[in-house]
Amino acid sequence: MTRPAEMPEEPRWLDEDERDVWLALRRLLWGLPPAIDRQLTRDSRLSAPEYSVLATLSGCSDGVLRSGIAAQELGWERSRLSHLLRRMEAKGLILRTCSPEDARGQDVHMTDEGRAAMIEAAPGHLEFVRSTVFDPLTQEQQALLREACERIVDAISQAEAAAGAEHLTDREVRVEA
Amino acid sequence: MTRPAEMPEEPRWLDEDERDVWLALRRLLWGLPPAIDRQLTRDSRLSAPEYSVLATLSGCSDGVLRSGIAAQELGWERSRLSHLLRRMEAKGLILRTCSPEDARGQDVHMTDEGRAAMIEAAPGHLEFVRSTVFDPLTQEQQALLREACERIVDAISQAEAAAGAEHLTDREVRVEA
DNA sequence: GTCTCCTAATTGACGCATCAATCAAAGTTG
DNA sequence: CAACTTTGATTGATGCGTCAATTAGGAGAC
Numbered sequence: 001m002t003r004p005a006e007m008p009e010e011p012r013w014l015d016e017d018e019r020d021v022w023l024a025l026r027r028l029l030w031g032l033p034p035a036i037d038r039q040l041t042r043d044s045r046l047s048a049p050e051y052s053v054l055a056t057l058s059g060c061s062d063g064v065l066r067s068g069i070a071a072q073e074l075g076w077e078r079s080r081l082s083h084l085l086r087r088m089e090a091k092g093l094i095l096r097t098c099s100p101e102d103a104r105g106q107d108v109h110m111t112d113e114g115r116a117a118m119i120e121a122a123p124g125h126l127e128f129v130r131s132t133v134f135d136p137l138t139q140e141q142q143a144l145l146r147e148a149c150e151r152i153v154d155a156i157s158q159a160e161a162a163a164g165a166e167h168l169t170d171r172e173v174r175v176e177a
Numbered sequence: 178m179t180r181p182a183e184m185p186e187e188p189r190w191l192d193e194d195e196r197d198v199w200l201a202l203r204r205l206l207w208g209l210p211p212a213i214d215r216q217l218t219r220d221s222r223l224s225a226p227e228y229s230v231l232a233t234l235s236g237c238s239d240g241v242l243r244s245g246i247a248a249q250e251l252g253w254e255r256s257r258l259s260h261l262l263r264r265m266e267a268k269g270l271i272l273r274t275c276s277p278e279d280a281r282g283q284d285v286h287m288t289d290e291g292r293a294a295m296i297e298a299a300p301g302h303l304e305f306v307r308s309t310v311f312d313p314l315t316q317e318q319q320a321l322l323r324e325a326c327e328r329i330v331d332a333i334s335q336a337e338a339a340a341g342a343e344h345l346t347d348r349e350v351r352v353e354a
Numbered sequence: 355g356t357c358t359c360c361t362a363a364t365t366g367a368c369g370c371a372t373c374a375a376t377c378a379a380a381g382t383t384g
Numbered sequence: 385c386a387a388c389t390t391t392g393a394t395t396g397a398t399g400c401g402t403c404a405a406t407t408a409g410g411a412g413a414c
Contacts, residue, residue, distance in 0.1 A: 011303050012307055017319070027330045038402095039340070049369090076371095077371085077373090079394075080370085083371080105379095123188040141321065142198045145321075145325045148322045152310055153204045163219065244363070256401085256404095259365085260399095263365095282363080
């Protein structure tokens with residue numbers, strides 16, 4: 001707010017076509033993730049975040065992973081993962097042990113029950129993604145969708161980096177530079 | 178789970194290209210909505226859901242709307258809106274009054290403070306959406322993205338309708354039919 | 355009128371996410 | 385080694401969302 005220097009005086013409103021694009025994208029953005037979660041919780045005993053964790057664990061040897069590494073691979077904050085792991089441990093899906101090398105670290109183990117839940121959930125999840133995302137699109141559309149996603153994701157990083165830098169600019173940046 | 182009849186024996190795994198598409202899409206799906214929320218809460222006093230409500234209210238005469246209608250326009254559950262409205266009323270962004278026609282109904286009013294917050298937040302939000310979604314894409318890419326989104330959203334409706342119907346099939350459907 | 359049924363909206367419990375604060379174990383530097 | 389900083393992880397407060405249960409008003413059948 002109140003950044004007149006970087007904010008155009010006259011907002012660049014969306015025209016009609018753009019509004020339609022935005023509407024369609026919004027329905028996808030706010031519709032697909034919840035739908036995936038609903039499918040999982042309906043057809044298995046895993047929520048979408050739980051599934052993500054187990055999928056990450058199952059992707060590494062022995063189903064053991066340092067919690068920090070897992071957070072990094074998932075692109076999540078440590079605390080987010082920590083809260084989720086606590087609930088998952090209570091449900092018996094995973095186990096946490098102190099890491100032998102670094103006493104601060106926690107090793108996350110997939111339990112047999114976690115592995116079973118994963119194996120049970122995976123086919124239905126895959127089939128759902130396939131039937132909603134891949135089956136309705138031609139290969140060419142898939143490639144174009146991918147390109148568009150990548151561009152937008154890049155633009156997000158850029159925008160957030162700019163916002164973060166600006167946050168500093170107001171005060172300390174001169175000192176650093 | 179355990180629906181062998183509808184689940185192919187061999188899951189239709191993703192090939193390499195598909196995996197890349199899915200990865201890109203996933204980053205968008207789980208990245209853009211939070212980014213929008215961060216931009217809003219950083220540059221204004223509104224969260225993304227609050228912004229949605231006020232945008233809906235500002236879209237109708239006098240900034241007054243029956244709460245049920247608002248839920249419908251937003252595509253939200255009543256209870257979700259109810260929780261949010263309670264918090265927004267506490268913050269002074271909206272007001273609720275009993276509807277004169279139907280004593281069960283609640284009329285939601287935008288307060289002056291709500292309108293001010295909206296006006297303050299809108300340009301930054303618009304600029305963020307523009308710079309992340311529209312600026313990085315050509316017009317043709319935008320059109321193709323829209324087409325892809327619509328197809329996926331349609332497929333979601335279909336998949337959920339199928340799942341819902343199936344839910345009945347197991348028990349009551351014979352009775353109804 | 356008074357049952358019954360339907361609908362509008364709220365509530366409470368719970369899972370999920372973020373942020374700021376905390377704590378303990380490593381590292382680092384004198 | 386002792387003091388300081390950094391890092392791995394947890395915690396608590398708060399907002400957000402869903403689901404199931406509930407309350408209260410309206411509508412129709414009799």
